[in-house]
Amino acid sequence: MKLSQSALLAFAAAVLAAPSPTTLEQPAKRAAGCSSAVTLDASTNIWKKYTLHPNSFYRKEVEDAVKQLSDSSLADAAAKVADVGSFLWLDTIENIGKLEPALEDVPCENILGLVIYDLPGRDCAAKASNGELKVGEISKYKTQYIDKIVSILKAHPNTAFALVIEPDSLPNLVTNSDLTTCKNSASGYRDGVAYALKNLNLPNVIMYMDAGHGGWLGWDANLKPGAQELAKAYTSAGKPKQLRGISTNVAGWNAWDLSPGEFSTKSDAKYNSCQNEKTYITKFGDALKTAGMPNHAIVDTGRNGVTGLRAEWGDWCNVNGAGFGVRPTADTGSDLADAFVWVKPGGESDGTSDSSATRYDSFCGKSDAYKPSPEAGTWNQAYFEMLLKNAVPSF
Template sequence: MKLSQSAALAFAASALAAPSLTTQEKPRAAAAACASAVTLDGSSNVFKKYKLHPNSFFRKEVEDAVAQMSDSSLAASAKKVADVGTFLWLDTIENISRLEPALQDVPCENILGVVIYDLPGRDCAAKASNGELKVGELAKYKSEYIDKIVPIIKAHSNTAFVLLIEPDSLPNLVTNSDLQTCQNSASGYRDGVAYALKQLNLPNVVMYLDAGHGGWLGWDANLKPGAEELAKAYKAAGSPKQFRGIATNVAGWNQWDLSPGEFSKTSDAKYNSCQNEKTYITTFGAALKTAGMPNHAIIDTGRNGVSGLRKEWGNWCNVKGAGFGIRPTSETGTELADAFVWVKPGGESDGTSDTSAVRYDSFCGKPDAYNPSPEAGQWNQAYFEDLIKNAKPKF
């Protein structure tokens, strides 16, 4: 599928970490938490003060992966991946249980990244990461998901949190409104996101709302409606003061400042001026400002170390030849970009390549998608090893 300016071709761009089995992990020795309650300033870049925490869940996945490696040099590089700050995904009600263990080793100078990801009818334009809650189960989303996370964060007022709110949700409503599944999910997405933003507006939290990427809402025809869709949710939540802006390229492959862009020579490139994420956050950021919403951004660089791998911009699933990208840092060179972060845990699959699986999505069978791959959220050892080998910069 070649992208065009039409909303119908603007696709749900990434199958994100779907529910995976919760495993028991032993937290590392308790770090020195802050001596008093943390108060974050939503109007400033918290990443200038705090380091993204290497959460214990991903650390355990990496340590288990290292144990399977016979190549000592590769294993040495893999061990370093465990020390990279990465977001923790709370992608089911059950997986809220990951949060308490992950809080046991967060030092005062670190901030714990958490992905809020369990809307009713989740991922309405793809099959690989459909969620546990059905359309119409908004009350359950509020009472059994958001309302269970809030008291945990309140109980850990001496820890700083950065929350990424509901990847893929509102962008799908902008570009896939022709799909019945997205039409059915629309009210639940809008109300759910607004509820999450309002309830999670806590002093020790800063929040970013997912905004797709330059190959999604970056099309000229999508900029204004995209900004207005996100701004409506922000305003419906009461314009929470702990809200900072947007997250882009989540689980994505786009380059930060590649020029000309990876798909700048395609026949429809004239309809998209956002050929890299740097241009996107600037262009979309201006539209957000006009729409009345904070517009600073964090950008997922977890797997975008290598460019030129995809046949088409819309190919999102387990791209072959990918490598880990820039490590988390607040040194972005652009005022609107608060930080480069690792949101998608590198090594966890985007979706299965098994064509007989219920959750099989055709994008995971594309020629540029890694095969074999397990269900979304499950570990793919061979793919993880390739991410290390192809990392840029190297480990």
């Protein structure tokens, strides 16, 4: 059983706000990269060797937030957030300009996380996170976006990179194929993801294709078609050896191993046995293996420290009462889960609560959404402080 249209729209809109275009002071330079070229073995869990790098852009946002705290007693705890590894979002062609500066302080033992996120017609079932490229601009995506990133990564062979490839794209084609916007975006998504996978398949890169979360492709009827959709992209890309598997719960709120699950008492719970992300990556991983694709996973735990907050499983926007979750680690207790990581920069908004705004999405006005909230990607100081106070484990 697939979800109702409203629920599907909710899941597809698990909005992924990209970082705000903050101009940074240049960080103090440290010895960056390794003394020789890096080669990542995608048949192994590289997170047991590398630490997710605390990128300089999020660090600057957090350091600025410390100066603006409404409660000075939080200062010590807040400052520690800057030391947590997180992914840098390359969500526009312009923001590729953040990549070179972010490379200046990455030591050999660290890996720089990047989110590849600029498909034409991006987030076809959402409003708050729509991108810059229009449907049909696939050539621009390839030549002005992917090719530019590839060039930079090739120029830095001594640095290790971990990539999350196009959050929400292929999952939308599984559950929202009836929407005109998603129908129009489908060919560009498939072509674009395959192109990204093929060309970013570099020795110093490990890749994870985004697979939504357990409340999206975890429904019994979505597991097989979801795995097949991702596997087709993998095959179309020539089965790149640097693809390790999938990313899940990106910018999401699902618990890792909560049992019974947060929505296990809902009337339709019998149609979804993936009530937490641990079960999801196991069941979806089995489906991926059958479809012929690598099936290891990284799971975003950046904001899932508190559960039981959402009125519905598909509510995704600035969930009120949320807290920072488990810090990045390869100690997951699961052979399929390579690592818990922070993909979503905690403190950056998912979308505006201003109903008059062009990019307003009704999910940002729901009863379980934090208000007021600014445009997607914009810093929300009060929300950051809430995440800090509610962090599990605490800082």
